[in-house]
Amino acid sequence: MSGTVSVLAAPDAPWHLSGSATPRWYAAYSCVHHEKRILRQLTERHIDGFVPLYHSVRRWKDRRKELDLVLFPGYVFVRIPLQERLRVLQVPGVVSFVNFNGLPTPLPEGEVEALRKAFAQGIFAEPHPYLKTGRRVLIRNGPFTGVEGVLLRKKDSYRFVLSIEMIMRSVAIEMDATDVEALL
Secondary structure, eight states, X not given: OOSOOOOOOOTTSOTTTTTTXXXXXXXXXXXXXXXXXHHHHHHHTTOEEEOOEEEEEEEOSSOEEEXXXXXXXXXXXXXXXXXXXXXXXXXXXXXEEOEETTEEXXXXXXXXXXXXXXXXXXOOOXXXXXXXXXXXXXXXXXXXXXXXXXXXXXXXXXXXXXXXXXXXXEEEEEEOGGGEEEOO
């Protein structure tokens, strides 16, 4: 599309309906293992879609195979004006949109575009369990293997807070997020 269409919304219209003619990125829930097929069908229908893939090597006893796997199983990203959501929901395998109060919630534009650019440049990525700051985690690698603590984030790095309850003191340790595992 060339140009941007804007729609004036009534003053009492919800935030997600204002500018509903402007294409935004949305996450659609999909049947797992159908993401690539859904993306092909979206492309055939001239709907802008995105499914990030990562390269993985799987080894079996008798062979080795290189696979392109979906980074976020069960999700397909689509860029549409909100009023065109039915076109996406009509694609076989699309279940619904990630929503808030029953309406699709737009994703931060910069995050999806950054993902697209990074994957277009061939970055290395692989899935990692979602870690939320403030959550209790277990260190899996390094000199603190097996120690539990709380995950913090400071600027662009992760910090692990190790608390020694007997003396009521804590220490913050910088470490790679791949070295910790979330506790239930």
